[in-house]
Amino acid sequence: MAQEINNRRVLAIAVPIVLSNITVPILGAVDTAVIGQLGKAAPVAAVGVGAIIITAFYWIFGFLRMGTTGLVAQALGARDENEVRAYLLRAIFLGFCAGLVIFLLRKPLIELGFWVSPASNEVEELAEKYFLIRVWSAPAAIALYGVIGWLIALERTKSVLILQFFMNGVNVILDVWFVLGLNWGIEGVAIATAIAEVSALVVGLFLCFDLFKDQSWPKFKTIFDSARLKNMLLINFDILLRSIMLEAIFVSFLLFGGNFGDAKLAANQVLLQFLHITAHGLDGFAFAAETLVGQAIGQRNRSKLRISVVTSARLASVLCLIMAIVFFLLGPGLIDLMTTADDVRLQAKSYLIFVVLVPIFGISAWMLDGIFIGATRTKDMRNMMAISLIAYIVSLVILVPNFENTGLWMALLISFIVRGITLGIKYPNLEKSI
Numbered sequence: 001m002a003q004e005i006n007n008r009r010v011l012a013i014a015v016p017i018v019l020s021n022i023t024v025p026i027l028g029a030v031d032t033a034v035i036g037q038l039g040k041a042a043p044v045a046a047v048g049v050g051a052i053i054i055t056a057f058y059w060i061f062g063f064l065r066m067g068t069t070g071l072v073a074q075a076l077g078a079r080d081e082n083e084v085r086a087y088l089l090r091a092i093f094l095g096f097c098a099g100l101v102i103f104l105l106r107k108p109l110i111e112l113g114f115w116v117s118p119a120s121n122e123v124e125e126l127a128e129k130y131f132l133i134r135v136w137s138a139p140a141a142i143a144l145y146g147v148i149g150w151l152i153a154l155e156r157t158k159s160v161l162i163l164q165f166f167m168n169g170v171n172v173i174l175d176v177w178f179v180l181g182l183n184w185g186i187e188g189v190a191i192a193t194a195i196a197e198v199s200a201l202v203v204g205l206f207l208c209f210d211l212f213k214d215q216s217w218p219k220f221k222t223i224f225d226s227a228r229l230k231n232m233l234l235i236n237f238d239i240l241l242r243s244i245m246l247e248a249i250f251v252s253f254l255l256f257g258g259n260f261g262d263a264k265l266a267a268n269q270v271l272l273q274f275l276h277i278t279a280h281g282l283d284g285f286a287f288a289a290e291t292l293v294g295q296a297i298g299q300r301n302r303s304k305l306r307i308s309v310v311t312s313a314r315l316a317s318v319l320c321l322i323m324a325i326v327f328f329l330l331g332p333g334l335i336d337l338m339t340t341a342d343d344v345r346l347q348a349k350s351y352l353i354f355v356v357l358v359p360i361f362g363i364s365a366w367m368l369d370g371i372f373i374g375a376t377r378t379k380d381m382r383n384m385m386a387i388s389l390i391a392y393i394v395s396l397v398i399l400v401p402n403f404e405n406t407g408l409w410m411a412l413l414i415s416f417i418v419r420g421i422t423l424g425i426k427y428p429n430l431e432k433s434i
Helices: 007-023 026-036 041-059 063-077 081-104 106-116 121-153 157-181 185-212 226-260 262-299 302-338 342-350 352-374 378-403 405-432
Strands: none
Touching (some): 007 157, 026 041, 041 121, 041 185, 063 081, 063 121, 063 352, 081 106, 106 121, 157 185, 226 262, 262 302, 302 342, 302 405, 342 352, 378 405
């Protein structure tokens, strides 16, 4: 691994992550497209509902990816190869435990999902079949978060890209075979996705195996060291709370948008796709910051920390500027492609300026998240997100009654700005701690 921190090294980490993120929506899209060939509405709706419910429960444990990356990067920086290996096994263990909990609670969880998002009896019946089959792969799917976090920490983002392409490829082939070839219907879609997730974990472990070729496996006592496990759980719990607060902002954004009519609600949904593009792009550079900052902290090297932050942030800033320009120039045309409803098009274009501003004003929040994850300063992340959530709520109370949907977008933008400012205020203490 090259030791110099430069643009090439950051891009080598970031670009495969960006490409990998592009493949994320494919899994659900393929499921929907294949089942849609049967020509019935209920199975399509059931796959959508079932996938949303199970993904929501998996998302709860998404913190395992972030927490693993920071801890492993620090162990790598400290040249503690035994701990690097041990963290992989701990992450897999925690992922399996979390997946097992979901599997054991599968019945009440699907009932909870239908309570939150009710559907017709036929759709719920089919969605339950989908859920109860796919949930068998829950331990593998969640353990895979830890494997991906571990690979990112070791700068093996090309392996992450291979992993995503493999999982989607297996899913596509099995979907077509099971549904269109064997006529297994919605059960075929669920089985295909479950096999794809389990297969991806197997391939992921294979990609990690070279570090264990010398048979230097950590001892059982090291892997299950109570202090290390407790620290890992505390870090991940802070990230979980932070993620829940962030999700609360986006969910409430959509709910409040429903108060201003269907056209504005649909326009907000269209424009949020631009935010997803921004997130997928910036994630690559935030992940690069995670691993490089983590390694610098492990080495107790303040100058490397600063170089890591500046280099990754500089490249992310270039991307943000490009995205803002693209959204400004091509946004109206992209909106026309995404919807044919004239009233939705008109509303979306009137609020386009906000998604142009998000990359510019949101970059600090995204990049500082990556920096603080790499430093495992998750309490600061949790606390600053709480402040951002409060600022968002106050903004809603003040702005929405006067400016309606414009006020809603202003409140969302303010939440990004506040998160960036508050984490930025905390950053000098992070440097001083080294």
